[in-house]
Amino acid sequence: MPSASVAPLKIKFRALALACxxxxxxxxxxxxxxxxxxxxxxxxxxxxxxxxxxxxxxSSTVVSALSSVTYDPTVVRLDRSQRSFKLSxxxxxxxxxxxxxxxxxxxxxxxxxxxxNRIEQRFGVPAPIIVAIWGLETNYGxxxxxxxxxxxxxxxxxxxxxRSEFFTGQLLDALRIVQEGDLTPSQLRGGxxxxxxxxxxxxxxxIRFAVDFDGDGRKDxxxxxxxxxxxxxxxxxxxGWQRGAGWQPGSPNYSVIAEWNKAEVYDRTIAAMAxxxxxx
Numbered sequence: 001m002p003s004a005s006v007a008p009l010k011i012k013f014r015a016l017a018l019a020c021x022x023x024x025x026x027x028x029x030x031x032x033x034x035x036x037x038x039x040x041x042x043x044x045x046x047x048x049x050x051x052x053x054x055x056x057x058x059s060s061t062v063v064s065a066l067s068s069v070t071y072d073p074t075v076v077r078l079d080r081s082q083r084s085f086k087l088s089x090x091x092x093x094x095x096x097x098x099x100x101x102x103x104x105x106x107x108x109x110x111x112x113x114x115x116x117n118r119i120e121q122r123f124g125v126p127a128p129i130i131v132a133i134w135g136l137e138t139n140y141g142x143x144x145x146x147x148x149x150x151x152x153x154x155x156x157x158x159x160x161x162x163r164s165e166f167f168t169g170q171l172l173d174a175l176r177i178v179q180e181g182d183l184t185p186s187q188l189r190g191g192x193x194x195x196x197x198x199x200x201x202x203x204x205x206x207i208r209f210a211v212d213f214d215g216d217g218r219k220d221x222x223x224x225x226x227x228x229x230x231x232x233x234x235x236x237x238x239x240g241w242q243r244g245a246g247w248q249p250g251s252p253n254y255s256v257i258a259e260w261n262k263a264e265v266y267d268r269t270i271a272a273m274a275x276x277x278x279x280x
Contacts, residue, residue: 033047033164034159034160034161035159035160035161036160036161038071038073040159041070041071041159044159045066045069045155045159048066048155048158048168048171049062049066051168051172052066052172052175055172057172057175061175061178061179062175064178064184064185065174065175065178065185066151066155069149069151069152069155070152071155071156071159072148072152072153072156073156074192075148075152075153075157075192075193076156076157076160078193079157079160079163079192079193087265088265089264089265089268089269092265092266093265093272093273096136096269097135097136097269097272097273101135101139101273102273102276102277104135104140105131105132105135105140105273105277108131108134108140109127109128109131109277112225112229113127115225115226115229116130116131116229119213119233120233122230122233123230123233123234123236123237123241124233124237124241124242124244125232125233125236125237125241126278127277128274128275128277128278129236129247129257129270129274130229130233131277132270132271132273132274132277133199133232133260133270134198134199134228134229134232135273136266136269136270136273137195137199137200138197138198138199138200141198141225144190144198144222145190145191145192145195145200146189146190147189147192148189148190148191148192149185149188149189150174150188150189150190150194150195150196150203151171151175153191153192153193153194154167154170154171154174154194154203155171157170157193157194158170158171167194169204170194170203170204171194171203173203173204173206173207174188176207177196177203177206177207180219181218182210182218182219182220183196183220183222187222190222196222197220197221197222197228198221198222198228199221199228199231199232201231201235205235206219206221206231208238209231209234209238210231210234211227211230211231211234212227213226213227213229213230213231214226214227219231235259235260236256236257236259236260239256239259240252240255240256241253241256242256247270247271247274248271248275249267249268254267254271257270
């Protein structure tokens with residue numbers, strides 16, 4: 001029979017071993033939440049479907065959006081090779097803005113003048129800023145970058161370990177866009193990182209800031225110019241845009257532009273292009 005002093009030691013050892021097993025199991029679960037290759041994608045997708053249901057996404061939406069989704073290695077490769085934001089401001093501006101873009105933007109400001117005035121009255125954001133963003137993102141809607149299935153891209157990036165948590169949230173909101181009837185899964189085509197429409201909204205800001213400005217009952221940032229431009233203004237207003245103030249570096253509104261894109265060269269380019277569009 002073990003002595004009274006040895007028995008508690010065995011009990012403590014067993015408790016410690018059990019704790020180690022639990023920690024190992026939790027670590028394995030954490031690793032299983034993401035992956036760095038295609039091997040575990042189908043298992044992850046099954047788990048995500050359950051997660052979506054727990055977040056209030058209807059089963060019919062989950063089935064329609066995710067039933068045929070596969071892993072896209074091209075999206076992961078593109079996510080690893082972003083280089084344009086490493087350029088200087090002068091290099092970036094010269095690459096992205098041309099005299100033709102400025103002329104086109106000014107023409108659009110004239111042809112959509114009444115719409116842009118209504119948007120400024122409601123949201124406080126002036127036309128040059130909205131049109132500069134429109135031009136930089138997709139050349140005023142001409143280059144929507146609709147090569148990629150947004151659902152597939154976001155599923156791949158949500159599974160990939162580099163930014164899994166961020167893109168899981170974006171994927172859930174993409175399903176909410178489908179559920180709310182704004183766009184179907186087949187209509188959700190855009191950039192490789194999940195950007196939607198003429199000013200390249202990600203799904204979470206789409207859910208938060210997209211507005212139905214043409215009154216057709218849907219928030220359509222792919223085809224409806226009124227919805228696109230008003231939603232862009234609503235995003236900026238929602239991040240603190242100050243009506244009537246400037247937008248140059250150092251101003252409060254410049255920090256709002258930084259909420260649109262975290263790259264300093266991009267923010268400076270928006271401000272500089274808006275100056276040109278305004279005739280400054």
